[in-house]
Amino acid sequence: MEKIVKELESRFGILSHREQRPDLGEVVIEERNTVAMLEWLKRHGGYIHLTHYSVVDWIEDSQFQLVYLLTDPNACHTLMVSTRIDREKAEAESIHALWPEAVTYEQEFNEMYGITFPGSPRQGVEFMLEGWTDMPPMRRDFDTVEYCERTYGFRPGRHHVDPKEVRQRFQAEQKRLKEQEAATANANNADDGKSSEAEAAK
Amino acid sequence: MTIPNEPLVSKEVQLWVGPQHPGIPGNMAMQIWVEGDTINRGITHVGYLHRAFEKLIERRNFYQTFPVVCRICVPEPDTNEYLLAAAIEELAGISDQIPEKAQWIRTLVMEMSRLAALLMVVGGQAGGMGLGAAPQWMVALRDYVLDLFEELTGGRIYHMYIIYGGVRRDLPEGFAERAEAVLQKIEERLPMIDNVIFESAVFRKRAMGVGVIPKEWAEQTALTGPVIRAMGIPRDVRKDYPYLVYPELDFDVVTEEGSDIYARALVRRREIDQAIDLIRQILARMPQEGPILARTGNMLRWQVPAGQTYVRAEATRGEFGYFIVTDGTDKIRRFHVRGPSYVHGVSLLERMLPGLNISDLYPLMGSLQVCPPEIER
Numbered sequence: 234m235e236k237i238v239k240e241l242e243s244r245f246g247i248l249s250h251r252e253q254r255p256d257l258g259e260v261v262i263e264e265r266n267t268v269a270m271l272e273w274l275k276r277h278g279g280y281i282h283l284t285h286y287s288v289v290d291w292i293e294d295s296q297f298q299l300v301y302l303l304t305d306p307n308a309c310h311t312l313m314v315s316t317r318i319d320r321e322k323a324e325a326e327s328i329h330a331l332w333p334e335a336v337t338y339e340q341e342f343n344e345m346y347g348i349t350f351p352g353s354p355r356q357g358v359e360f361m362l363e364g365w366t367d368m369p370p371m372r373r374d375f376d377t378v379e380y381c382e383r384t385y386g387f388r389p390g391r392h393h394v395d396p397k398e399v400r401q402r403f404q405a406e407q408k409r410l411k412e413q414e415a416a417t418a419n420a421n422n423a424d425d426g427k428s429s430e431a432e433a434a435k
Numbered sequence: 436m437t438i439p440n441e442p443l444v445s446k447e448v449q450l451w452v453g454p455q456h457p458g459i460p461g462n463m464a465m466q467i468w469v470e471g472d473t474i475n476r477g478i479t480h481v482g483y484l485h486r487a488f489e490k491l492i493e494r495r496n497f498y499q500t501f502p503v504v505c506r507i508c509v510p511e512p513d514t515n516e517y518l519l520a521a522a523i524e525e526l527a528g529i530s531d532q533i534p535e536k537a538q539w540i541r542t543l544v545m546e547m548s549r550l551a552a553l554l555m556v557v558g559g560q561a562g563g564m565g566l567g568a569a570p571q572w573m574v575a576l577r578d579y580v581l582d583l584f585e586e587l588t589g590g591r592i593y594h595m596y597i598i599y600g601g602v603r604r605d606l607p608e609g610f611a612e613r614a615e616a617v618l619q620k621i622e623e624r625l626p627m628i629d630n631v632i633f634e635s636a637v638f639r640k641r642a643m644g645v646g647v648i649p650k651e652w653a654e655q656t657a658l659t660g661p662v663i664r665a666m667g668i669p670r671d672v673r674k675d676y677p678y679l680v681y682p683e684l685d686f687d688v689v690t691e692e693g694s695d696i697y698a699r700a701l702v703r704r705r706e707i708d709q710a711i712d713l714i715r716q717i718l719a720r721m722p723q724e725g726p727i728l729a730r731t732g733n734m735l736r737w738q739v740p741a742g743q744t745y746v747r748a749e750a751t752r753g754e755f756g757y758f759i760v761t762d763g764t765d766k767i768r769r770f771h772v773r774g775p776s777y778v779h780g781v782s783l784l785e786r787m788l789p790g791l792n793i794s795d796l797y798p799l800m801g802s803l804q805v806c807p808p809e810i811e812r
Contacts, residue, residue, distance in 0.1 A: 253744050254525075256676050282657035285745065285773040287758045302745055302758065302773075304657065309675045311745060334656055334782040361482035361811045371490060 234258045259313040279305040283332040292373040295320045327353035345371035454483045463807040477788040485811040492770040498734040505593045513548040514750045516597040518757040526742040532729040537601030539721035542679040550710035551580040552751040561632045563797040579617045601728035611718045642697035646799040660753025665698035672749035696802040752804040774809025
């Protein structure tokens, strides 16, 4: 980590650096040096793989942070290269010429954050969303609840059955059946009494 | 009207395979252009299963995130639980406080999860080639592992068992014996599975020499998991970036040569044996006594210091990673999933399509283990 940081410092100038873990470090650089540094890291630094590529929305600073996670598979070390771009003029240089898989990331960031990468092949092509016309939804100021309330009507939901009501209905039915049974038994007893009296009179 | 008597010179037809198609591994679609049976080019389309997990997590406090992350991957949810816990523990500065027994149990759960997923995917690979019985058997074997998960965590599919500070509960009484019985049951049936899949003429004919990835691509793209190990390159997160108690376990990285569908299936098949062996090692060597959860205070009121990290683990599909940023509040500032399918299922797959026979599309996607939810999160 120390060696690579010194090299980057002398070649490109870095704003800050830190070691998160022995296998993970971070260097923060200015935007204008980003692609040159990434290219150097890939060609000469051993960081040949783009393991991950991410965006963080710092709305309070009116900035987007771009994070490139590059890995040196032989040294088993990953470097997080961070830079910040203006949130209002959200545009960054594409790295698809260095790593073809960056096309997918840049397509996603274009759709989800509204960041444009001039020259990247799938800019403006739908990735996850379909017919989306609102603000890019992963921006911090996109309010999901407000969007849902505005876009989708209220749906009353399914007819539901309250177990308490069912139990009460069941108990009432049981009570009614018992009473009916008792009434029938009384009527039968009364009939039996009359018939026995009639037999005795005979 | 006269019928032209000359043969057509070129006839490229555009086809959509999926999103509702038995040959597609999940809710995704392939837009392909074919000429006869040969694919000229193709594009991966996702978004049919976009549930905005990353956005949802940015609006929840730390403890509320577990029920969300496990749903990113149905066959292997525990990798997500572990990665979330590991990243937040690191940012909160409590990684060194996780009890040893909890680390062993976490490793056990990760390997059980790998075993269950591997059983399903090896069967699924054969199923895509018309071998109907093998996937049924493999899913049945996976169910035995799910029985163990149900006993341990209360859930068969989503467990929410690994939490910040450790795990939710200890192993039940007699769990090791029941786990051993399940492992034996699986081992008894594996030779039969080998016979039906790997010795099958149909499988060999359709898998050998098909879907070959040139070795030089390994240097150009961040390929991981069985995809790279089937090229003969011993790259495994468990060895390269040791985590949990893997450094204490005895295992070698499984590799094969050939880099075709057969080699990738064989790597997964051998990793089933490896997972069984690792589960046995863990159950035999893990501490029997001790705490399973660090004292973390009220997790509902947690505030994690500002920071940024990337954690990774070896899932059955390859390197699974979480990039997480915190800002000192009670919520995660940025949560970004790195699933292996993001590379394997889009750029790699699209690069491999030209010249592929259309009937080999599903076997290829199966062998790359494309999982749409981790592409669209």
